[in-house]
Amino acid sequence: xxxxxxxxxxxxxxxxxxxxxxxxIAVGSLxxxxxxxxxxxxxxxxxxNPNTVAKAYRELxxxxxxxxxxxxxxxxxxxxxxxxxEERAQMVGKLIDRALDEANHLxxxxxxxKRLFLERIRAFxxxxxxNREAGK
Amino acid sequence: xxxxxxxxxxxxxxxxxxxxxxxxIAVGSLxxxxxxxxxxxxxxxxxxNPNTVAKAYRELxxxxxxxxxxxxxxxxxxxxxxxxxEERAQMVGKLIDRALDEANHLxxxxxxxKRLFLERIRAFxxxxxxNREAGK
Amino acid sequence: xxxxxxxxxxxxxxxxxxxxxxxxIAVGSLxxxxxxxxxxxxxxxxxxNPNTVAKAYRELxxxxxxxxxxxxxxxxxxxxxxxxxEERAQMVGKLIDRALDEANHLxxxxxxxKRLFLERIRAFxxxxxxNREAGK
Amino acid sequence: xxxxxxxxxxxxxxxxxxxxxxxxIAVGSLxxxxxxxxxxxxxxxxxxNPNTVAKAYRELxxxxxxxxxxxxxxxxxxxxxxxxxEERAQMVGKLIDRALDEANHLxxxxxxxKRLFLERIRAFxxxxxxNREAGK
DNA sequence: GTGGTCTAGACCACT
DNA sequence: GTGGTCTAGACCACA
Numbered sequence: 001x002x003x004x005x006x007x008x009x010x011x012x013x014x015x016x017x018x019x020x021x022x023x024x025i026a027v028g029s030l031x032x033x034x035x036x037x038x039x040x041x042x043x044x045x046x047x048x049n050p051n052t053v054a055k056a057y058r059e060l061x062x063x064x065x066x067x068x069x070x071x072x073x074x075x076x077x078x079x080x081x082x083x084x085x086e087e088r089a090q091m092v093g094k095l096i097d098r099a100l101d102e103a104n105h106l107x108x109x110x111x112x113x114k115r116l117f118l119e120r121i122r123a124f125x126x127x128x129x130x131n132r133e134a135g136k
Numbered sequence: 137x138x139x140x141x142x143x144x145x146x147x148x149x150x151x152x153x154x155x156x157x158x159x160x161i162a163v164g165s166l167x168x169x170x171x172x173x174x175x176x177x178x179x180x181x182x183x184x185n186p187n188t189v190a191k192a193y194r195e196l197x198x199x200x201x202x203x204x205x206x207x208x209x210x211x212x213x214x215x216x217x218x219x220x221x222e223e224r225a226q227m228v229g230k231l232i233d234r235a236l237d238e239a240n241h242l243x244x245x246x247x248x249x250k251r252l253f254l255e256r257i258r259a260f261x262x263x264x265x266x267n268r269e270a271g272k
Numbered sequence: 273x274x275x276x277x278x279x280x281x282x283x284x285x286x287x288x289x290x291x292x293x294x295x296x297i298a299v300g301s302l303x304x305x306x307x308x309x310x311x312x313x314x315x316x317x318x319x320x321n322p323n324t325v326a327k328a329y330r331e332l333x334x335x336x337x338x339x340x341x342x343x344x345x346x347x348x349x350x351x352x353x354x355x356x357x358e359e360r361a362q363m364v365g366k367l368i369d370r371a372l373d374e375a376n377h378l379x380x381x382x383x384x385x386k387r388l389f390l391e392r393i394r395a396f397x398x399x400x401x402x403n404r405e406a407g408k
Numbered sequence: 409x410x411x412x413x414x415x416x417x418x419x420x421x422x423x424x425x426x427x428x429x430x431x432x433i434a435v436g437s438l439x440x441x442x443x444x445x446x447x448x449x450x451x452x453x454x455x456x457n458p459n460t461v462a463k464a465y466r467e468l469x470x471x472x473x474x475x476x477x478x479x480x481x482x483x484x485x486x487x488x489x490x491x492x493x494e495e496r497a498q499m500v501g502k503l504i505d506r507a508l509d510e511a512n513h514l515x516x517x518x519x520x521x522k523r524l525f526l527e528r529i530r531a532f533x534x535x536x537x538x539n540r541e542a543g544k
Numbered sequence: 545g546t547g548g549t550c551t552a553g554a555c556c557a558c559t
Numbered sequence: 560g561t562g563g564t565c566t567a568g569a570c571c572a573c574a
Contacts, residue, residue: 012549026240038561049551054562062334067416071558071561080243088242089252095235096256099228101155104162105201106224110257116225117253120232121246144339148573185574284564298512310546321566326547343546343573352515360514361524367507368528371500373427376434377473378496382529388497389525392504393518420558457559 001030001037005046013048017056022065025076027124028131036066036074141182149184153192158201161212163260164267172202172210273302273309277318285320289328294337297348299396300403308338308346413454421456425464430473433484435532436539444474444482 003020005013024030039057043050057074060066068074103113139156141149160166175193179186193210196202204210219227239249275292277285296302311329315322329346332338340346375385411428413421432438447465451458465482468474476482491499511521 014549022241023237026237040561049553050562051552052550055549057562068562069415069559070418070420070563073561080241083242088244089248091242092235092239092244092249093252093256095231095238096253097260099231099235100256100260101159101162102231103224103228104260105158106219106227108224108228112225113228113257116229117232120229120236121249124233124236124240143341146342148342150573188574191573286564294513295509298509312546321568322547323567324565327564329547340547341574342548345546352513355514360516361520363514364507364511364516364521365524365528367503367510368525369532371503371507372528372532373431373434374503375496375500376532377430378491378499380496380500384497385500385529388501389504392501392508393521396505396508396512422558460559463558 001042003042003046005048007048014052014055014059017042017046017053018059021056021060025065027127030076032076032078034076036076038073139178139182141184150188150191150195153178153182153189154195157192157196161201163263166212168212168214170212172212174209273314275314275318277320279320286324286327286331289314289318289325290331293328293332297337299399302348304348304350306348308348310345411450411454413456422460422463422467425450425454425461426467429464429468433473435535438484440484440486442484444484446481 001021001024003017005016005020007013021030021036030036036057037045039050039053042053057066057068061068061074064080065077066074067077100113108116139153141152141156143149157166157172166172172193173181175186175189178189193202193204197204197210201213202210203213236249244252273293273296275289277288277292279285293302293308302308308329309317311322311325314325329338329340333340333346336352337349338346339349372385380388411425413424413428415421429438429444438444444465445453447458447461450461465474465476469476469482473485474482475485508521516524
């Protein structure tokens with residue numbers, strides 16, 4: 001688990017931690033059932049207060065992404081909440097729209113946008129496969 | 137100008153206002169040179185503190201998206217700042233990555249994701265064209 | 273808003289605060305849309321750290337019972353989440369079972385138990401009506 | 409003895425164990441004088457640390473509900489501590505109040521609540537009688 | 545004025 | 560060892 005945290009860009013640190021962990025799960029470097037590093041461990045690694053890390057874990061737990069067992073540790077949840085196809089499309093669609101707005105704002109044309117999209121998907125897949133092969 | 141604002145979803149109101157205005161510009165319902173509604177007008181319409189609207193305008197001005205002319209009002213900038221192709225790809229790519237993470241998190245498969253992406257592009261174009269035809 | 277907090281009984285203070293506020297809402301002394309006292313106000317009243325009160329508010333927000341608006345305050349939610357009749361019966365049933373276990377454990381017979389149950393319902397109603405009459 | 413334990417709902421495991429055992433006694437599936445399963449047996453059955461089970465037994469012993477005889481095992485106490493009628497009413501009343509708050513919060517009306525209460529009493533009695541007949 | 549974030553550090557509960 | 564609670568206090572963002 002390598003976390004990429006910026007202390008100066010305005011995005012709350014606890015939020016960045018949560019986002020990085022979600023990404024690790026999405027990409028398969030953290031698997032369902034697997035134990036997360038302890039709060040203190042991460043706090044030491046990225047030199048923030050343990051409370052800040054704990055807050056990130058609390059958020060992830062509230063979203064059902066991890067489960068914490070007092071005295072034992074924090075684990076990636078086995079089950080993911082079921083969600084309807086429509087809701088799913090709506091949530092992802094909102095994020096896509098945000099990218100489209102930005103692309104348009106920056107005068108990126110349609111073909112460049114499509115190329116970028118396919119490239120990012122490929123990068124995502126590559127990352128996932130590396131994790132799978134590494135058995136990690 | 138219809139602004140879609142939520143008072144309870146945690147996203148700062150000034151930020152939502154700025155985002156909505158950027159979207160209106162991206163989609164062509166606000167054109168370069170056109171005057172924005174006055175701070176008071178918007179404040180009244182969405183019942184927020186005028187300071188909040190003023191802050192949104194300040195942000196937009198700092199980004200070079202609008203220009204304020206003392207005693208006259210606020211206008212959509214004619215020119216857009218040039219940005220290198222790489223910077224552009226990086227900024228939009230980050231937003232795409234966020235959508236990919238969420239899609240994966242929600243177990244959306246690649247084909248559904250692509251379909252959704254193309255659909256959102258089409259919706260974006262449609263909205264732009266309606267605004268163009270309407271001469272608005 | 274009078275909060276009844278014990279600093280020594282092992283139940284976390286933030287939890288007691290949340291419980292008391294839920295009770296106030298249940299009983300009508302806090303109405304939908306109404307603003308809660310500020311975090312600092314409650315903190316001063318019961319002499320605890322503002323963070324502790326903030327944590328209680330965060331919990332209530334996560335349960336959808338209140339809504340917080342940055343820079344404005346915290347308000348009782350207007351809408352309550354819809355829940356099926358069965359789920360409702362299950363949740364309340366669990367709490368009733370807990371009372372039955374305790375009653376049995378303390379050798380309280382069925383008639384005394386029923387009397388107590390009706391008495392508590394009456395007390396609850398009385399409290400609600402007082403709040404209604406007081407227009408408070 | 410079948411224990412129903414959740415590792416993820418925040419309620420301490422030792423507490424859940426103690427609660428389940430109290431319920432078994434209340435309902436008659438564990439009788440005064442009867443021997444409880446050994447700490448190791450339970451620990452193996454629900455896969456928790458034996459220390460956790462031991463803590464539950466310690467709690468039960470402190471409440472006078474079980475007795476530990478060195479080298480022999482743990483047994484359900486023959487006698488139950490006497491408690492005044494008022495204390496009894498207060499303890500059970502508090503639990504009832506909690507159920508009433510929840511019922512109100514979930515918009516359960518008085519008649520549904522009463523029906524549920526009577527149903528739970530009946531279920532409790534049924535369980536007790538089955539244990540009696542089974543001579544268990 | 546409101547709530548939010550973060551720190552440093554103490555102490556506790558649970559396994 | 561794990562995570563949870565709470566404090567005192569600084570500083571920030573928002574309306």
